[in-house]
Amino acid sequence: MIRSAAPLAQDHWPPTVHEFFPPGLGGGSWISKITVLLWIGIAVVIVFFLVAYRRPTIVPTRTQWIAESIYGFIRDGVAREVIGAEGLRFAPYLTSLFCFIAITNIFGVIPLAQISPNSHIAFPALLAIVSYVMFHYVGIRKHGLRKYIRQSLILPGTPPAMYGLLIPLEFLQTFITRPFTLALRLFANMFAGHLILLVFTMGGFVLLGAQTVLLRPASLVSWALAIGLTLFEAGVALLQAYVFVLLTASYLQGALAEEH
Numbered sequence: 622m623i624r625s626a627a628p629l630a631q632d633h634w635p636p637t638v639h640e641f642f643p644p645g646l647g648g649g650s651w652i653s654k655i656t657v658l659l660w661i662g663i664a665v666v667i668v669f670f671l672v673a674y675r676r677p678t679i680v681p682t683r684t685q686w687i688a689e690s691i692y693g694f695i696r697d698g699v700a701r702e703v704i705g706a707e708g709l710r711f712a713p714y715l716t717s718l719f720c721f722i723a724i725t726n727i728f729g730v731i732p733l734a735q736i737s738p739n740s741h742i743a744f745p746a747l748l749a750i751v752s753y754v755m756f757h758y759v760g761i762r763k764h765g766l767r768k769y770i771r772q773s774l775i776l777p778g779t780p781p782a783m784y785g786l787l788i789p790l791e792f793l794q795t796f797i798t799r800p801f802t803l804a805l806r807l808f809a810n811m812f813a814g815h816l817i818l819l820v821f822t823m824g825g826f827v828l829l830g831a832q833t834v835l836l837r838p839a840s841l842v843s844w845a846l847a848i849g850l851t852l853f854e855a856g857v858a859l860l861q862a863y864v865f866v867l868l869t870a871s872y873l874q875g876a877l878a879e880e881h
Contacts, residue, residue: 654736655736655738655741655744656738658725658728658734658736658737658738659725659738659744661728662721662724662725662728662738663721665724666717666720666721666724669684669688669720670688672684673685673687673688673689674688691716691719691720692712692713692716695712695715695716695719695866696709696712696715696716699715699719699866699867699870700712700715700870703867703870703871703873703874704870704873704874704877705874705877707877708870708873708874711870711873714755715866715869715870718748718752718865718866718869719862719863719865719866720862722739722748722807722861722862722865722866723858723859723862725737725738725739725744726739726811726857726858726859726861726862727855727858727859729811729814729815729818729854729858730818730851730854730855730858735815735818736815737811737814737815737858739807739808739811739861740808740811740812740814740815741808742804742805742808745803745804745805745807745808745811746800746804746808748803748804748807748865749799749800749801749803749804749807750800752800752803752869752872753799753800753803753872755869755873756869756872756873756875756876757769757876759873759876759877760773760875760876760877763876763877769876772878772879773791773792773795773796774787774788774791774792774795775787775788775791776791799872803865803868803869806861806864806865807861807865810857810861811858811861814850814854814857814858817850817854818847818850818851818854821843821844821846821847821850822843822844822847824840824843825840825841825843825844825847826840827840828840828843
């Protein structure tokens with residue numbers, strides 16, 4: 622088994638785009654492994670909450686307790702803490718967003734899956750666009766288009782002499798860069814984590830098949846680092862889900878505030 626694994630790793634070293642973004646399933650290009658994992662993630666979130674709240678009881682079951690704990694954490698720790706009283710109506714969306722990102726992120730460390738859909742820029746970009754449209758929509762709906770744009774571009778107490786400098790900067794930050802930073806932060810962390818795990822795992826096989834005998838024991842070090850980094854990556858996966866939701870809540874708070 623070891624003799625067959627080493628040449629296989631040599632054939633795939635260094636890693637190429639095919640290892641980062643697997644080809645379509647069944648030899649076709651219309652559906653990919655990442656797409657399948659995306660739909661699995663959606664199904665897991667829906668089924669989990671349907672099962673948890675199918676028959677709610679005063680003394681919750683373990684599944685109901687987990688669901689209520691997750692919802693309570695996002696409701697109280699993010700929606701209410703960041704947005705305020707108005708944030709409670711966004712708690713279901715923020716909780717669903719957190720669970721979906723966390724699950725799709727954690728796929729990166731699950732055997733057989735071993736890649737997060739969020740390591741492909743298209744999916745973080747779509748999530749960022751949804752949050753971007755939402756916080757602008759609620760801001761415009763509450764304040765009106767003219768007042769919302771004015772509040773977004775002119776900070777309270779700014780002297781008129783500074784308008785020429787600050788208005789372009791605020792416009793760039795509020796209307797242009799926010800969806801990019803949201804998407805790129807999530808994508809970069811998931812892609813980098815997948816890349817590091819791939820390099821250390823395949824690097825272990827390469828070292829094991831090295832012609833220099835003294836290099837072969839280093840394969841154990843490479844695999845040990847891969848295992849340790851897998852645990853670290855699991856923590857990063859959950860942290861990035863929380864950061865994405867926290868920033869979304871922050872943008873909603875800014876859109877709803879009377880003065881930005």
